[in-house]
Amino acid sequence: MQDTGKNIIIAGVGGQGILLFSNLLSKYYMKLGYELKISDVIGLGQRGGGVESHFRYSNKPVLSPFIKAGDVDYLLSFEQTETLRYLHCLKDDGIVFSSTFELSTSSVNTRLEKDMPESKTELIKKSGKKTFIVDPDENKSSDFDISKMMNIVMLAFYAEFRGYSHEEMIQIVKESVPGKFVEGNIKAYEKGISIARAKLA
Amino acid sequence: MKKENKITTLKMMNGNEAVARGAFEAGVKVASGFPGTPSTEVMDYTQQRYPDIYCEWSTNEKVGLEVAIGASFAGYRSLAVMKTVGLHVAADALGGAAGSQINGGLVLVVGDDVGRIAGDDYNDVRHYGNMFNIPVLEPSDSQEAKDLMVRAFEISEEYSTPVILKITSVICKTTSSVAIDENYTYEVKCRKKYPVSFSKVIMTTMMMNAKGSEHPKLIKCFQDFPAQMKRLAADSNNFGINKLELKGKKIGVITAGTPYFYTKEVLPDASILKLGMVMPLPEKLIRELAEHVEQLYVIEDGHDIMEKNIKDLGISVIGKELFPKFPEMTRFTPDIIEEKLVPNAPKRTPMEGIPFRLPVSCAGCSHLFISQILRNHKIKAASDVTCGLIGCFPHMEAYQLQKCMGSSIALAHGFNVATDHKEKFVGMIGDGGFWATGINGLMNLIFNDSQSTTIIVDNSCLAMTGGQHVASSEFGFNYKPENKLEIAKVCEAIGVKDIVTVDAYEFENLEKAILNAVKANTNSVVIVEKPCVTKFKLPKGDAYSIDQDLCTQCRKCIKIGCLAIESKKGKDGKVEIVINEDLCVGCGLCSTACKFDAIKS
Numbered sequence: 001m002q003d004t005g006k007n008i009i010i011a012g013v014g015g016q017g018i019l020l021f022s023n024l025l026s027k028y029y030m031k032l033g034y035e036l037k038i039s040d041v042i043g044l045g046q047r048g049g050g051v052e053s054h055f056r057y058s059n060k061p062v063l064s065p066f067i068k069a070g071d072v073d074y075l076l077s078f079e080q081t082e083t084l085r086y087l088h089c090l091k092d093d094g095i096v097f098s099s100t101f102e103l104s105t106s107s108v109n110t111r112l113e114k115d116m117p118e119s120k121t122e123l124i125k126k127s128g129k130k131t132f133i134v135d136p137d138e139n140k141s142s143d144f145d146i147s148k149m150m151n152i153v154m155l156a157f158y159a160e161f162r163g164y165s166h167e168e169m170i171q172i173v174k175e176s177v178p179g180k181f182v183e184g185n186i187k188a189y190e191k192g193i194s195i196a197r198a199k200l201a
Numbered sequence: 202m203k204k205e206n207k208i209t210t211l212k213m214m215n216g217n218e219a220v221a222r223g224a225f226e227a228g229v230k231v232a233s234g235f236p237g238t239p240s241t242e243v244m245d246y247t248q249q250r251y252p253d254i255y256c257e258w259s260t261n262e263k264v265g266l267e268v269a270i271g272a273s274f275a276g277y278r279s280l281a282v283m284k285t286v287g288l289h290v291a292a293d294a295l296g297g298a299a300g301s302q303i304n305g306g307l308v309l310v311v312g313d314d315v316g317r318i319a320g321d322d323y324n325d326v327r328h329y330g331n332m333f334n335i336p337v338l339e340p341s342d343s344q345e346a347k348d349l350m351v352r353a354f355e356i357s358e359e360y361s362t363p364v365i366l367k368i369t370s371v372i373c374k375t376t377s378s379v380a381i382d383e384n385y386t387y388e389v390k391c392r393k394k395y396p397v398s399f400s401k402v403i404m405t406t407m408m409m410n411a412k413g414s415e416h417p418k419l420i421k422c423f424q425d426f427p428a429q430m431k432r433l434a435a436d437s438n439n440f441g442i443n444k445l446e447l448k449g450k451k452i453g454v455i456t457a458g459t460p461y462f463y464t465k466e467v468l469p470d471a472s473i474l475k476l477g478m479v480m481p482l483p484e485k486l487i488r489e490l491a492e493h494v495e496q497l498y499v500i501e502d503g504h505d506i507m508e509k510n511i512k513d514l515g516i517s518v519i520g521k522e523l524f525p526k527f528p529e530m531t532r533f534t535p536d537i538i539e540e541k542l543v544p545n546a547p548k549r550t551p552m553e554g555i556p557f558r559l560p561v562s563c564a565g566c567s568h569l570f571i572s573q574i575l576r577n578h579k580i581k582a583a584s585d586v587t588c589g590l591i592g593c594f595p596h597m598e599a600y601q602l603q604k605c606m607g608s609s610i611a612l613a614h615g616f617n618v619a620t621d622h623k624e625k626f627v628g629m630i631g632d633g634g635f636w637a638t639g640i641n642g643l644m645n646l647i648f649n650d651s652q653s654t655t656i657i658v659d660n661s662c663l664a665m666t667g668g669q670h671v672a673s674s675e676f677g678f679n680y681k682p683e684n685k686l687e688i689a690k691v692c693e694a695i696g697v698k699d700i701v702t703v704d705a706y707e708f709e710n711l712e713k714a715i716l717n718a719v720k721a722n723t724n725s726v727v728i729v730e731k732p733c734v735t736k737f738k739l740p741k742g743d744a745y746s747i748d749q750d751l752c753t754q755c756r757k758c759i760k761i762g763c764l765a766i767e768s769k770k771g772k773d774g775k776v777e778i779v780i781n782e783d784l785c786v787g788c789g790l791c792s793t794a795c796k797f798d799a800i801k802s
Contacts, residue, residue, distance in 0.1 A: 042374065107559055
């Protein structure tokens with residue numbers, strides 16, 4: 001086992017399938033025999049609240065369920081305001097995977113506070129971290145609804161980046177999602193591989 | 202348990218799931234309680250995974266605990282699940298059970314919203330341990346959540362006391378591996394030791410007036426509860442769940458729950474006393490640690506309860522003077538411990554100016570329709586808790602008064618009595634809040650001859666906690682159509698003069714119904730029907746959109762507070778008000794708010 005473990009934050013807003021993402025990833029690492037701790041922080045409200053998942057796998061027992069700021073290897077985020085919230089948690093050589101999707105916040109909508117003047121995508125790119133940006137609008141497909149399946153697109157991207165077996169990952173997806181969603185999820189996964197290959201080339 | 206066939210496997214479980222497994226292994230017969238984040242899923246998992254255990258969501262936490270107490274007296278291990286705020290409702294029942302004779306083990310699984318992650322107030326369940334002199338156990342991960350659940354029942358029976366298992370928003374939502382025996386066979390535990398079980402009132406009367414008397418009738422009623430707790434405190438020095446890890450002599454930490462792991466990660470050389478039972482305290486172990494180290498700290502989430510209890514023993518510890526509690530800190534993190542106790546630790550601060558997210562109702566929620574009507578007509582109203590509470594936040598401004606679950610009807614009544622019914626203050630309540638305790642407020646206002654209007658939002662479930670059933674739902678663990686309670690019929694039986702039922706999406710009818718009810722000089726109930734859009738996944742209508750040529754950006758539609766309506770910068774940097782078509786359910790409420798006909802289906 002060369003990889004001794006990593007600390008990952010998965011972020012986004014309610015309804016984006018963050019918990020499914022960490023569930024699928026946990027099954028992959030379980031199969032590899034790693035120890036895991038996954039801690040989900042879910043805000044108030046059923047939809048639209050911030051969600052963060054602290055995902056830690058290691059070849060030693062994992063202690064803290066929360067990752068200390070500065071100890072995060074990978075930040076995977078499905079909403080770019082949420083990406084900004086965790087940039088400071090990354091290690092110096094930490095890597096960002098972020099969607100450009102943005103759900104404007106209630107406080108900005110109702111002018112309780114001002115939105116950030118700069119483009120959030122640019123702020124992420126300027127963070128000094130290695131960054132992969134995925135734009136859901138550029139990758140729309142008639143085969144699946146990318147607004148609902150960005151989690152699976154990102155899972156494929158991450159698996160490609162880490163050099164993991166797509167076959168095994170797709171098998172986990174098949175075993176874990178309800179039957180009627182399997183086809184769409186596999187299309188989303190395949191899309192994720194092709195986006196990743198283009199970006200990583 | 203078939204010990205000969207034991208096959209231990211590791212399963213990934215979150216804390217709630219592990220507690221349910223613990224209940225199963227403890228041979229629990231009855232599980233009751235009331236939903237409340239973060240501990241709701243304890244019941245859901247118990248009901249789904251372990252059909253041998255009788256499960257019920259009770260009408261409220263007090264009823265739930267009383268059901269468990271009754272089952273425990275019958276001799277069977279019973280659990281009641283609720284969140285700390287719910288235990289406030291059930292506190293009287295707990296006071297009755299504390300110090301009484303326990304037959305089958307009685308365990309309260311109580312979810313503390315450490316860090317206000319689920320949005321509760323800054324409560325701490327351990328206060329009940331101090332107040333009622335009962336033990337509190339606290340796990341640090343899922344494995345312990347399962348193990349302590351079993352241990353809690355043993356302690357409950359051995360020391361004749363209800364036991365609180367404190368689980369937190371972190372424990373409940375953290376998944377880690379749990380070793381379980383796949384071949385474990387469920388076995389109900391039954392123990393009938395005491396022929397009677399009375400509240401402490403009976404015993405304290407005995408203690409004060411009949412001490413020393415040997416009459417069998419007195420002995421039957423008597424239970425020396427202070428002695429039981431003293432014995433438990435002494436024994437706890439030898440409990441395996443309280444672990445003294447003596448290492449370095451510089452720093453000693455007394456801790457419990459997930460902060461134990463934060464401490465271990467940040468201070469690998471520290472000597473640690475890790476408490477699985479946080480009440481009563483193992484005095485000998487604490488003194489042993491105190492003598493071993495130069496400086497002793499308490500690292501505990503929530504209030505400074507262990508700290509105060511340790512100081513009461515005459516032992517000096519550093520707690521909140523170094524780690525100030527709310528509002529400076531809502532919960533411990535490894536970062537906070539590092540910042541305070543590790544020299545030259547790097548400090549990392551979040552980016553500034555990132556907008557925050559206030560809670561928003563789901564698109565198409567019936568609460569949005571009611572808030573809109575109350576606002577438009579400047580009707581003053583009290584909100585209840587759960588999803589309707591969102592209407593109180595500053596981006597909504599639909600309500601003037603809001604307190605606790607089930608309160609709004611009585612709050613409105615009180616306001617109306619004080620203002621001689623001149624202002625027609627309205628009470629809005631969900632179906633969950635109505636059945637929980639709101640119904641008492643309604644009975645109260647009727648027989649006290651009040652004229653308040655009550656709006657009952659019937660979304661067929663307890664929406665905020667994920668859609669559990671209530672008395673008027675058409676589903677549920679023990680559901681039978683003939684037992685479904687009808688809100689309208691109950692209101693009628695209570696004596697409400699004027700009862701109207703309206704569909705939330707029929708905006709004009711709803712508006713008329715609320716205005717009529719408020720105007721009338723009698724008590725009235727408007728029942729607003731619409732199943733919860735998120736729980737019941739209602740079929741979506743065509744999404745609405747905003748014609749940017751007609752939109753004047755008056756922002757009346759934004760004021761509705763719908764998740765689907767956003768104020769967004771376009772690619773050219775100009776702000777537009779847009780409807781997110783992925784989120785819009787096509788309810789059309791926003792089109793009623795637009796004076797410029799800019800919003801169309």
